[in-house]
Amino acid sequence: MKEKLEQLFYFGLGTALMAKEKIDQxxxxxxxxxxxxxxxxxxxxxxxxAKGSEERGQLKESVRELLKEVMDELGLATKADLDALREELAKQRQGQP
Known part of the structure; x- marks a missing residue:
C-alpha cells in the first residue's frame, strides 16, 4: 500500500511537472x-x-489638372497671365513721361 501511495504521489508530481513544461512551451x-x-x-x-502617400501625390496631380481645365473653360487668368500683364503695364508706364 505504501508503495502504491508513493507511486501515486510521483505520478501526480510528474503529471504536474509535465503540464508545467507544456504550459511553458x-x-x-x-x-x-x-x-x-x-x-x-x-x-x-x-x-x-507608403500606398497612401503615393496615392496622395497622384490625387494632388489629378486635382491640379482638373482645376487647370476648369480655369481654362471659364477663361480665368492664371498667376502667369497676371504676372505677364504686370510686366507689360510696368513697361508701358516706364515709356510714358
Missing amino acids: AGESAKGMKEENERKAREFFDQAV
Whole structure:
C-alpha cells in the first residue's frame, strides 16, 4: 500500500511537472506568434502608409489638372497671365513721361 501511495504521489508530481513544461512551451509559442503578428502588423502599416502617400501625390496631380481645365473653360487668368500683364503695364508706364 505504501508503495502504491508513493507511486501515486510521483505520478501526480510528474503529471504536474509535465503540464508545467507544456504550459511553458505554449507560452513560448504564443510569444513567438505575438512577435510575428506584431511584425506583420508593422509591415502592413508601413505598406499602407507608403500606398497612401503615393496615392496622395497622384490625387494632388489629378486635382491640379482638373482645376487647370476648369480655369481654362471659364477663361480665368492664371498667376502667369497676371504676372505677364504686370510686366507689360510696368513697361508701358516706364515709356510714358
